[in-house]
Amino acid sequence: MSIIPLFVAIPLASAFLIPMFSKRIRVFSDIFANVTTFILCVMSLGVIGRNAVYTVGLWKPPVGIAMALDGWSVLLLVTVNSISFCATVFSIKYMEQYTSKLRYYSLFLLMVAGMNGVVLSGDLFNLYVFLEIASIASYALVGFGCQHDELEASFKYLVLGSVASTFILLGVAVGYSLTGTLNMADISARLPHDSSTFIFMASCFILGFGLKAALVPFHAWLPDAHPSAPAPISAMLSGVLIKAIGVYALIRLIFNIFGLTPVLSHILLFFGTASMVIGVFLAIGQWDMKRLFAYHSISQIGYVMLGFGLATPLGILGAIFHLMNHAVFKGLLFLTAGSVEYNIHTRQLEEMGGLRERMPVTGFTSLVASMSIAGIPPLNGFWSKLIIIIACVQSGHYIFGLWAAFVSLMTLASFLKVQKFAFFGELKEHNKGVREVPVGMCLSMMILALLCVGMGLLLVPSVRAQLLDPAVASLLRGTEYAAWILSKG
Amino acid sequence: MTRESGMIYALCFVLFMVGLYCVVVKKNLVKIVLGLAIMEYAVNLFLILIGYRKDGIAPIIDGATDAKTFAAASVDPLPQALVLTSIVIGLGVLTLMVALCIRLYERYGTFDITQIRRLRG
Numbered sequence: 001m002s003i004i005p006l007f008v009a010i011p012l013a014s015a016f017l018i019p020m021f022s023k024r025i026r027v028f029s030d031i032f033a034n035v036t037t038f039i040l041c042v043m044s045l046g047v048i049g050r051n052a053v054y055t056v057g058l059w060k061p062p063v064g065i066a067m068a069l070d071g072w073s074v075l076l077l078v079t080v081n082s083i084s085f086c087a088t089v090f091s092i093k094y095m096e097q098y099t100s101k102l103r104y105y106s107l108f109l110l111m112v113a114g115m116n117g118v119v120l121s122g123d124l125f126n127l128y129v130f131l132e133i134a135s136i137a138s139y140a141l142v143g144f145g146c147q148h149d150e151l152e153a154s155f156k157y158l159v160l161g162s163v164a165s166t167f168i169l170l171g172v173a174v175g176y177s178l179t180g181t182l183n184m185a186d187i188s189a190r191l192p193h194d195s196s197t198f199i200f201m202a203s204c205f206i207l208g209f210g211l212k213a214a215l216v217p218f219h220a221w222l223p224d225a226h227p228s229a230p231a232p233i234s235a236m237l238s239g240v241l242i243k244a245i246g247v248y249a250l251i252r253l254i255f256n257i258f259g260l261t262p263v264l265s266h267i268l269l270f271f272g273t274a275s276m277v278i279g280v281f282l283a284i285g286q287w288d289m290k291r292l293f294a295y296h297s298i299s300q301i302g303y304v305m306l307g308f309g310l311a312t313p314l315g316i317l318g319a320i321f322h323l324m325n326h327a328v329f330k331g332l333l334f335l336t337a338g339s340v341e342y343n344i345h346t347r348q349l350e351e352m353g354g355l356r357e358r359m360p361v362t363g364f365t366s367l368v369a370s371m372s373i374a375g376i377p378p379l380n381g382f383w384s385k386l387i388i389i390i391a392c393v394q395s396g397h398y399i400f401g402l403w404a405a406f407v408s409l410m411t412l413a414s415f416l417k418v419q420k421f422a423f424f425g426e427l428k429e430h431n432k433g434v435r436e437v438p439v440g441m442c443l444s445m446m447i448l449a450l451l452c453v454g455m456g457l458l459l460v461p462s463v464r465a466q467l468l469d470p471a472v473a474s475l476l477r478g479t480e481y482a483a484w485i486l487s488k489g
Numbered sequence: 490m491t492r493e494s495g496m497i498y499a500l501c502f503v504l505f506m507v508g509l510y511c512v513v514v515k516k517n518l519v520k521i522v523l524g525l526a527i528m529e530y531a532v533n534l535f536l537i538l539i540g541y542r543k544d545g546i547a548p549i550i551d552g553a554t555d556a557k558t559f560a561a562a563s564v565d566p567l568p569q570a571l572v573l574t575s576i577v578i579g580l581g582v583l584t585l586m587v588a589l590c591i592r593l594y595e596r597y598g599t600f601d602i603t604q605i606r607r608l609r610g
Binding site for chain 1: 505509512518521525528529532535536539567568571574575578581582585586589590592593596597605606607
């Protein structure tokens with residue numbers, strides 16, 4: 001019995017079981033959801049270093065649906081499941097403010113199931129289906145509060161998300177008409193690279209997944225959608241959803257299915273730099289705390305894309321590492337913003353101030369995350385940005401390296417602003433009675449803060465050989481991916 | 490590709506563009522929803538056209554025909570299975586969209602998106 005399908009089956013099953021069994025006993029839903037995400041987290045740590053192909057219903061590829069586990073998928077699995085565990089721990093108390101926790105957990109686990117499915121799928125149409133499961137759950141979760149802003153943001157996200165999905169489906173259809181197969185490995189083996197149909201298909205996918213990943217010309221929905229969701233969901237959306245269904249899928253297709261060509265690499269470089277620079281400029285003027293963080297997500301995804309666009313082993317290593325780091329510190333930032341909102345019921349920076357005295361844990365973890373995203377050594381964000389900049393210089397792209405360093409400074413400036421206005425400075429009169437958030441919320445923030453401090457250790461060679469190196473290797477082997485899947489099946 | 494079949498693909502693409510135009514330009518929530526539905530139908534139609542064969546037989550195999558002649562004569566059943574899945578997904582998205590429209594109407598009292606603009610900047 002292979003462990004691979006369980007990553008989808010377990011959250012899917014509990015998403016259905018939670019509303020069925022926890023109507024009577026309220027606390028059951030908390031326990032059930034947390035146990036589920038904890039099991040998934042342990043399982044994802046357990047598959048580190050493994051490579052496997054699972055054939056659904058024992059139909060061999062290319063006929064049947066394959067699920068493939070390689071270095072790049074494992075990395076995403078670990079990221080998705082660990083962040084979702086922290087988010088569910090945070091949700092126990094935080095979601096008391098909302099009604100209907102059962103439906104919340106149900107949608108949350110559906111989203112996790114969808115994301116795990118996307119990163120494991122070896123079949124293009126199957127990938128689309130899982131992507132839609134994750135997306136639909138996230139549309140509903142963004143609008144979970146049912147207030148003016150939430151509904152508006154949710155509708156905007158839903159419209160742009162559906163357009164993206166339609167383009168992806170069109171890409172799948174064109175791919176099928178071009179190769180007569182849906183298995184990703186088989187498509188890669190049969191794809192005629194010089195036909196104009198191939199270019200049309202590639203542009204459909206880049207447009208669709210670019211919209212899902214909120215790269216800059218397609219980013220309009222993100223700064224509305226991410227702040228409007230409940231805090232743990234913001235952490236999930238910014239931390240992992242845009243990566244699992246946007247970046248992961250796009251990079252898998254470009255590196256392993258299409259094969260990286262100079263044109264595609266330049267497209268990634270262009271989108272990456274544009275997102276990086278424009279995102280940070282839009283962020284610095286924001287006064288809504290969560291909105292500011294959301295613009296930084298666009299900017300940090302830009303770093304990731306830039307690293308992939310360089311297509312050197314060092315650049316890819318930096319990109320992959322930054323992707324993990326961003327999940328951790330952006331997740332943490334949104335959780336701290338959630339704690340502040342939990343206490344003083346506002347997201348406006350002007351109305352905060354001096355909260356560090358009243359909320360020491362939130363203040364300290366937020367400081368760690370801010371320093372990490374701004375790239376202060378020895379926190380994790382520093383190492384990944386350093387690697388990306390070194391990779392830029394090494395491959396002769398000095399201009400991109402300069403932009404990356406400049407954006408890092410701007411990031412530092414805007415997080416100094418957050419710290420100054422929210423946590424340092426004078427305590428406002430109406431915030432005198434504020435107390436620290438409950439212990440469960442503190443616990444999940446402290447776990448993530450510890451990760452921020454400790455994740456630099458992933459670069460130690462013996463540890464790197466376990467997680468990061470296999471991911472880089474699985475992308476660098478390019479279209480040999482096809483041969484690997486077809487031989488294993 | 491013959492001229493007729495090229496024509497069908499072109500019309501299918503026009504349908505897709507009509508939907509996209511509707512989503513981008515229209516100011517009414519309900520019209521945007523309709524635009525998305527049209528886009529999706531265009532893609533579904535495109536999927537069906539990929540597997541279609543003129544004068545093809547239904548892809549149901551019985552004992553009498555052997556596999557080779559069957560494969561040469563029948564339409565491709567796989568895109569039809571895909572379209573079924575895609576229709577179901579489309580139903581889910583459409584329901585959620587309409588529910589959101591109703592809620593938005595309750596809050597704002599209008600379907601006009603130029604008046605539903607609290608989020609900006």
